[in-house]
Amino acid sequence: MKIALVAGEASGDLLGAGLIAELRKRFPQAEFGGVGGDAMRAAGLDAWHDASELAVMGLAEVLHHLPRLLRLRRDVRERVLAWRPDVFIGIDAPDFNLGVEKWLKQRDIRTVHYVSPSVWAWRENRAEKIGRSADRVLCLFPMEPPIYAKHHIDARFVGHPLADEMPLEPDRTAARRQLGLDHDRPVLALLPGSRVGEIERLGNDFLAAAARVLASAPGLQIVVPMANTHAQAAFQRVLTTHPDADALAPALREIVGHARTLMIASDVVLLASGTATLEAMLAKRPMVVAYKVASLTYAMVKLFGLLKVENVSLPNVLAGERVVPELMQHDCTPEKLADATLAFLRDPDATAALQPRFRELHLQLRQDASARAADAVAELLARP
Structure with a gap:
């Protein structure tokens, strides 16, 4: 089993680390490769690039970094395709990951997008575009799957890892x-x-x-x-x-x-x-x-x-x-x-x-x- 993952910034790195740990329980011999930070490396990811390279936010900022991001995306998708994983999991970073997922899906690699973009706030019709990129969307919040269901997209509410980690009664x-x-x-x-x-x-x-x-x-x-x-x-x-x-x-x-x-x-x-x-x-x-x-x-x-x-x-x-x-x-x-x-x-x-x-x-x-x-x-x- 080969599983490719790409995460951007610290929050995606933590989500990816938790997912790798649970996937390893189900697939003990699996190999994990892609883009992540320290937490995903510690969980067993062979990191081809660091997650910080994707940490760009805002339209003006993305335009400034666009040439570098395009080179990075080309390198990642071609490396994933050459590796031929059983599944590609894009963790958050939708501006980067959805394009990679769509390209890979067209080449018969299963794709998952973990962390739905905020379709409840920004242009609900993006759900259809996300469905063309991902075979399955994993949602952190309960209001998200019903939006995807209206567009016939396979989306699952999985909860939020932070809610699992943090105590109900903080000291x-x-x-x-x-x-x-x-x-x-x-x-x-x-x-x-x-x-x-x-x-x-x-x-x-x-x-x-x-x-x-x-x-x-x-x-x-x-x-x-x-x-x-x-x-x-x-x-x-x-x-x-x-x-x-x-x-x-x-x-x-x-x-x-x-x-x-x-x-x-x-x-x-x-x-x-x-x-x-x-x-x-x-x-x-x-x-x-x-x-x-x-x-x-x-x-x-x-x-x-x-x-x-x-x-x-x-x-x-x-x-x-x-x-x-x-x-x-x-x-x-x-x-x-x-x-x-x-x-x-x-x-x-x-x-x-x-x-x-x-x-x-x-x-x-x-x-x-x-x-x-x-x-x-x-x-x-x-x-x-």
Whole structure:
């Protein structure tokens, strides 16, 4: 058995590692090759390229990196075809993987796409295009398979691995002890993103907002978890030129990794929209969600009416209503970010009201996702 996988960025790397571990239980002699990060390598992937090479987001950013991405895609698909795996599994990174999957499917290689693109938010008719690329789609969220069913596409809800990993009742005391945080002072977790571009766009506003919150809550502990050395260097560039750097210095602390532990330890999380919002929900912590994209990207989204939903953060989408504040693009200002953060710090009842709702959503997503995904792949492989 030969199984090819391609994952982009850290979240896809973790999904791929869990899937490889479960597939190995079903196919002990299987070989795994493709594109992944440290977690997938540790699980047994023969990595031809690193997952970070696919970590590009936004229309303007993709255009800038397009020649390199096209060369990478050509190399990957030709290498996969030469290897002739029993199945190709594209993990997230739809702009890259769907094209590879379609090309391979036309050459009689079974294809699976793991992590549905957000068809519930962006152009539902993409489901048909995805069906032309993938023999089966593995969905992390329950609202996704019904959309594919309308287009006669084989899609399965497998749950989300993060919901399996994270405890239903997080231990805040233990998390603060692990990070060496003062138990008697409030904690603000600051997560301006894991990509350099995100940090450059959001870092200044997040730091200015944190300074405003600190002025109203003098005992505040502000902690910034860095995803990697590239993110840390980008954040340092923003911090060293920021006008509030001196005011923030006594309260601000950077750590490498431990973002999930920090979320559990925090009183409020101020973060960029993305998978981190799901982690904050599973940590049962109140959050303020913010995001900015490149001006060209935003202009194109508005011009063509690409965004079809009012809420974009996962807690709000899963809940079917706005349960946490979202401050996007022009609303992403230091003043609005600070006001929304202070609202949670000043109102413990608002935090308490979120707990049962977040627990309900946690249980909905807790499905032993990696095992269910591996079962769906094995079932596809059993077909003639």
